[in-house]
Amino acid sequence: MTARRMLWLMASFAVAVGFVMLWQAVADAKLVLPLFLPGPDRAWAALVAGIENGILATKWLGTVERMINGWLLASLAGIVIGAMMGSSAAAQTYFGPFLELIRPLPASAIIPVAIALLGLSDAMVLSVVAFGALWPMVLATVHGFASVEPRLHEVGRTLGLSRWEFIRKIALPSSLPDILAGMRISLTMALVLSVVGEMLASRDGLGNWILLSARSFRAPDLFAGVILLGVTGLVSASLLSIVEGRLLRWRATR
Amino acid sequence: MSAAPRKFDGRGLLVPAGLLVLAELAFWVTGMQSDSLAPPSRVLVAGVNALADGSLILGTAQTLGSALVGVTIGFSLGLGVGIVLGMFRFLDRLLEVAIETIRPVPAIALFPIALLVFGFGYRMEFAIVAFASVWPALILSRAAVASVEPRLFEIARLLQLGFFARTFKIVLPAALPRIVVALRLTVGLALIMAVTIEISSNTIGLGNAMMQAQASLDPARMLAFLVWIGIVGWTLNALMLAAQKRIFGSILSGEAQL
Numbered sequence: 001m002t003a004r005r006m007l008w009l010m011a012s013f014a015v016a017v018g019f020v021m022l023w024q025a026v027a028d029a030k031l032v033l034p035l036f037l038p039g040p041d042r043a044w045a046a047l048v049a050g051i052e053n054g055i056l057a058t059k060w061l062g063t064v065e066r067m068i069n070g071w072l073l074a075s076l077a078g079i080v081i082g083a084m085m086g087s088s089a090a091a092q093t094y095f096g097p098f099l100e101l102i103r104p105l106p107a108s109a110i111i112p113v114a115i116a117l118l119g120l121s122d123a124m125v126l127s128v129v130a131f132g133a134l135w136p137m138v139l140a141t142v143h144g145f146a147s148v149e150p151r152l153h154e155v156g157r158t159l160g161l162s163r164w165e166f167i168r169k170i171a172l173p174s175s176l177p178d179i180l181a182g183m184r185i186s187l188t189m190a191l192v193l194s195v196v197g198e199m200l201a202s203r204d205g206l207g208n209w210i211l212l213s214a215r216s217f218r219a220p221d222l223f224a225g226v227i228l229l230g231v232t233g234l235v236s237a238s239l240l241s242i243v244e245g246r247l248l249r250w251r252a253t254r
Numbered sequence: 255m256s257a258a259p260r261k262f263d264g265r266g267l268l269v270p271a272g273l274l275v276l277a278e279l280a281f282w283v284t285g286m287q288s289d290s291l292a293p294p295s296r297v298l299v300a301g302v303n304a305l306a307d308g309s310l311i312l313g314t315a316q317t318l319g320s321a322l323v324g325v326t327i328g329f330s331l332g333l334g335v336g337i338v339l340g341m342f343r344f345l346d347r348l349l350e351v352a353i354e355t356i357r358p359v360p361a362i363a364l365f366p367i368a369l370l371v372f373g374f375g376y377r378m379e380f381a382i383v384a385f386a387s388v389w390p391a392l393i394l395s396r397a398a399v400a401s402v403e404p405r406l407f408e409i410a411r412l413l414q415l416g417f418f419a420r421t422f423k424i425v426l427p428a429a430l431p432r433i434v435v436a437l438r439l440t441v442g443l444a445l446i447m448a449v450t451i452e453i454s455s456n457t458i459g460l461g462n463a464m465m466q467a468q469a470s471l472d473p474a475r476m477l478a479f480l481v482w483i484g485i486v487g488w489t490l491n492a493l494m495l496a497a498q499k500r501i502f503g504s505i506l507s508g509e510a511q512l
Binding site: 008011013015016019035036093094097098102107110115191192196199206210215217219222229230233 | 268352370
């Protein structure tokens with residue numbers, strides 16, 4: 001990181017601090033009802049208290065666990081389904097249109113069906129999260145397989161690779177950028193659906209926490225939950241970027 | 255979605271049609287009565303009923319209306335900020351931390367706040383959809399402006415264009431194709447957000463109709479609304495795609511992936 005970049009980041013950080021101070025000033029001047037908008041000081045106090053007494057920390061863990069489980073499940077299934085579809089022309093012809101039909105369906109619309117089938121349970125939330133995160137993965141993998149350099153197919157044939165060997169040694173590595181991009185979209189999806197699922201099914205998690213805080217007009221607790229959700233999104237996306245950078249290092253040399 | 259237009263292949267219809275027939279047969283053979291699932295024929299009947307009693311049309315109008323108003327507010331805001339940030343890199347750098355901290359907050363997490371402020375109904379849904387729409391609009395239009403051919407800016411300087419002339423005569427036309435792609439993606443997101451809010455709590459729209467059907471143990475009606483939501487989403491996307499192709503040709507279809 002160059003010195004210039006550091007300076008810009010510091011300046012940018014100062015601007016962000018300025019916004020928080022503005023928020024504080026607005027809250028102190030009571031320009032907005034304190035019932036709706038607590039100052040950052042009160043939100044921060046609620047966040048610290050919630051983490052110290054373990055309540056908020058437990059909720060946070062619940063949400064993160066749901067998000068990661070659903071996401072990993074979806075990623076695994078999505079890559080397998082995508083690889084099967086991407087490496088077989090027959091699968092493309094038969095299942096491609098079906099996929100295109102389901103794709104624009106908002107994932108959350110599946111929630112009432114999941115409730116009808118599984119009740120208001122953890123299994124319901126997990127299946128909704130996994131279902132919603134599955135489609136971006138399938139599409140990304142199919143797209144990655146479709147854009148494998150044609151000459152690599154020839155190479156595979158020349159080397160006499162079996163279909164499985166071709167997938168493992170050529171197609172999967174070269175679709176990795178697409179797969180990782182799909183995993184990133186899936187992760188966002190998984191977080192959103194975990195929160196929605198918790199709200200509806202009253203599972204122990206941040207979604208439920210912010211809903212209950214709002215119902216009992218505990219605005220600082222509500223904002224603490226929202227901040228924690230934002231941090232979760234930010235940290236998980238950054239972690240994924242780091243992984244992406246490491247896994248795709250070979251690409252930079254191209 | 256591949257860039258090359260695929261020829262229509264009737265074999266692709268076999269799988270969905272086969273699944274439907276299989277589901278119908280399964281219900282007939284087992285004679286199953288279920289509170290959570292229904293055979294396709296009854297779903298179709300329920301769909302026709304919902305159309306006849308007007309609830310389907312009302313719900314569609316409410317959902318689409320909320321999504322479109324919300325996306326109009328959110329997209330214009332995001333577009334405006336995105337263009338300014340794309341043109342003035344120092345502003346972009348200064349706001350980096352602030353934007354990257356707020357952006358990952360899932361919009362749906364704000365709905366309890368919107369509920370406190372606005373109560374149930376349209377305004378709450380507008381607010382959440384707008385918040386969710388700001389980010390893709392901002393990020394994508396900023397990228398669109400930043401990728402405008404630098405020589406065009408030199409021409410603007412040469413012609414001594416003022417800020418507004420430069421924005422409207424040079425930057426916007428050059429970035430327009432990518433901005434339209436951004437609009438299409440954002441509209442899709444807005445529909446998803448609208449349905450999600452309705453399912454989570456709001457008392458209007460298709461999502462709410464689905465939840466009510468589920469709560470009154472009417473799976474046929476619930477599934478009819480699910481299928482309808484799918485049709486609405488698919489049609490909206492197809493319309494936007496067709497409009498985009500009509501305006502800009504097929505140059506951009508390769509960028510449709512996101």
